[in-house]
Amino acid sequence: MRPSRTSLVVGVLVLLAALAPFALPWLKTPVILALGNGLAALGVIVLVRAGQVSFGHAMFFCFAGYAVAFAARLWKLDTFLLLPLGTLAATLAGALVGLFVVRYRGIFFGMLNLAFSMMLFAVLGKFTSITHGSDGLRFDRPTVAGLTLERDAFETVLLVASLLAAVAAGVIVMRYFASARGQQLAAIKTNETRLEYLGISARRVFFGAYLLSAALAGLGGSLFALGQGLVTPAMGYWVRSGEFVFIAILGGAGHAVGAFVGAFVFEFTQLYAAALLTGAWQLALGVVLIVIVFAAPTGLFGLLSKWLRPARVAA
Amino acid sequence: MNTQLFTLAILDDVSYAALLFLVALGLTLIFGVMRILNIAHGSLYAVGGYTAATFGMAIAKYGLPPWLSLPALFVAAIAVGVVVGTAMEVGLLRRILDKDPILQLLVTFAAFMIIEDLQRLVWGVQPYFVSDVVSQLGTASVAGITYTRYQLIVLPLVALSAFFVLRWFLSSTALGRQITAVTHHREVATAMGVNAKRVSLLTFVIGAALGALGGALASPTTSLVPGIGAEMIVLSFAVVATAGLGQIGGAMIAALMIGLARSFAIYLAPELEVLAPYFIMVVVLLVRPQGLFASAEARRI
Numbered sequence: 001m002r003p004s005r006t007s008l009v010v011g012v013l014v015l016l017a018a019l020a021p022f023a024l025p026w027l028k029t030p031v032i033l034a035l036g037n038g039l040a041a042l043g044v045i046v047l048v049r050a051g052q053v054s055f056g057h058a059m060f061f062c063f064a065g066y067a068v069a070f071a072a073r074l075w076k077l078d079t080f081l082l083l084p085l086g087t088l089a090a091t092l093a094g095a096l097v098g099l100f101v102v103r104y105r106g107i108f109f110g111m112l113n114l115a116f117s118m119m120l121f122a123v124l125g126k127f128t129s130i131t132h133g134s135d136g137l138r139f140d141r142p143t144v145a146g147l148t149l150e151r152d153a154f155e156t157v158l159l160v161a162s163l164l165a166a167v168a169a170g171v172i173v174m175r176y177f178a179s180a181r182g183q184q185l186a187a188i189k190t191n192e193t194r195l196e197y198l199g200i201s202a203r204r205v206f207f208g209a210y211l212l213s214a215a216l217a218g219l220g221g222s223l224f225a226l227g228q229g230l231v232t233p234a235m236g237y238w239v240r241s242g243e244f245v246f247i248a249i250l251g252g253a254g255h256a257v258g259a260f261v262g263a264f265v266f267e268f269t270q271l272y273a274a275a276l277l278t279g280a281w282q283l284a285l286g287v288v289l290i291v292i293v294f295a296a297p298t299g300l301f302g303l304l305s306k307w308l309r310p311a312r313v314a315a
Numbered sequence: 316m317n318t319q320l321f322t323l324a325i326l327d328d329v330s331y332a333a334l335l336f337l338v339a340l341g342l343t344l345i346f347g348v349m350r351i352l353n354i355a356h357g358s359l360y361a362v363g364g365y366t367a368a369t370f371g372m373a374i375a376k377y378g379l380p381p382w383l384s385l386p387a388l389f390v391a392a393i394a395v396g397v398v399v400g401t402a403m404e405v406g407l408l409r410r411i412l413d414k415d416p417i418l419q420l421l422v423t424f425a426a427f428m429i430i431e432d433l434q435r436l437v438w439g440v441q442p443y444f445v446s447d448v449v450s451q452l453g454t455a456s457v458a459g460i461t462y463t464r465y466q467l468i469v470l471p472l473v474a475l476s477a478f479f480v481l482r483w484f485l486s487s488t489a490l491g492r493q494i495t496a497v498t499h500h501r502e503v504a505t506a507m508g509v510n511a512k513r514v515s516l517l518t519f520v521i522g523a524a525l526g527a528l529g530g531a532l533a534s535p536t537t538s539l540v541p542g543i544g545a546e547m548i549v550l551s552f553a554v555v556a557t558a559g560l561g562q563i564g565g566a567m568i569a570a571l572m573i574g575l576a577r578s579f580a581i582y583l584a585p586e587l588e589v590l591a592p593y594f595i596m597v598v599v600l601l602v603r604p605q606g607l608f609a610s611a612e613a614r615r616i
Contacts, residue, residue: 107352115596289428290407293425
């Protein structure tokens, strides 16, 4: 079987993300952070499939980050234990919040998520004796499979881990979308009432999707925290959640790859825009977002896949 | 908790709820007509506050009569409502009415990011605090508590008049009834000859001016720093959601409830101050998913 053009492009992108940091070592951290953001944006994409958008997903990103930070400080856990631990913590938090929010749709869903994320943000900022407030928590570089690594080697390991995680997450999400459950999820967007008439509980379907998306955000947050060695409440601020939605729409919410395309464009625009237009990069992002919504609502990857999909339908 | 603290908490609540109500009123009015939740509404609050502070400083600097400071707050709010409101409605919102709700939210989020940075470019990051109005009006004593007349009388009075004027406007004037008609059903109202475009613009400007008025009236008692807009949009949404989207009367009760929860939290458990409003909202929505005062909506199959 011939590999499709899409998987070819994905392969090239993955190789590029893996090899570029070896040519330019300073790229390692930005690539790790971009992949972390991309995973969180992938979580947003899962919900967009159901026509819903969460303006509070950074809470899972942030929650996982703090779980990693606390575990690293208290128990000195290994990197390969911290990653699943952070993801698990976010998934549990997702289950708790999800029980409540999956009953709502549209603006209520988006803004209730926002309210929950503001609660987390407030708690992290207020209980300074435990969380160190807005200064955040710093933690020492954890061991990797029992080995104590230098910064450079640690980052290389983390980079490879992030890439593997991103590819695995992308494949899982695309498979999920193609499965019966994924079709049911998409039906929440098109017509939820009809879905219910088929005897399928929309709430249960959506709850599953919510768990998946919280887990993805948590995995992203864990990687992000490890990549920085520092977590702050700002990781969970609602504007951050908005940025994840932005990344998802920028890259294209129709395909898992969109999240990562968006995350890389975002990360590097931020890197350069912050240097070029000090204090105005948010403005630049806003303008880009408006242009995307009007000119390319399917996102960058949507534009790309027009070219990828041949116009004629093969017999 | 002694009586004095209790009275103080109530007074704090009333003055705070008055501001919150004004902002929430603007948000819910715009939502009613355009069916768009304007995330940039908090930025209008911030810009209103900064503009009012600038006016206040100009009055002091050029030696204009001090009694001008109070009207200047209203002038600032109207100016922001007309200028920024018109720019946003004409430039963005009227172009996204038929788009996917997710994209609508995102566009207003983009507007929020843009205004937030513009505001930082214009007014910088240092805190602004112009409180001449408050000191001019002096203080009054209620049940043994000395409180500023500005917060005790002016703020609640403005909020109440905004509420009653708006209610009268919506139910008793031709233009107001057109707005109400568009809120109920845009297409039908258009078919009946209502110029929905004009109604939208007008509503947006009024709503924006209300948001800016909240900021302008808050400016003499709070110091303006970057980020107040981001905080306000979340709070005013909490009010609007608790009341039920589009419920004007409910918004006032919800603002009082949330203000009360907040001011009692400040005196009893200061760490919980920020949590209190969301806690109220979550509890209310748990029991009544559409908000306290919303009527049930027909399902479309």
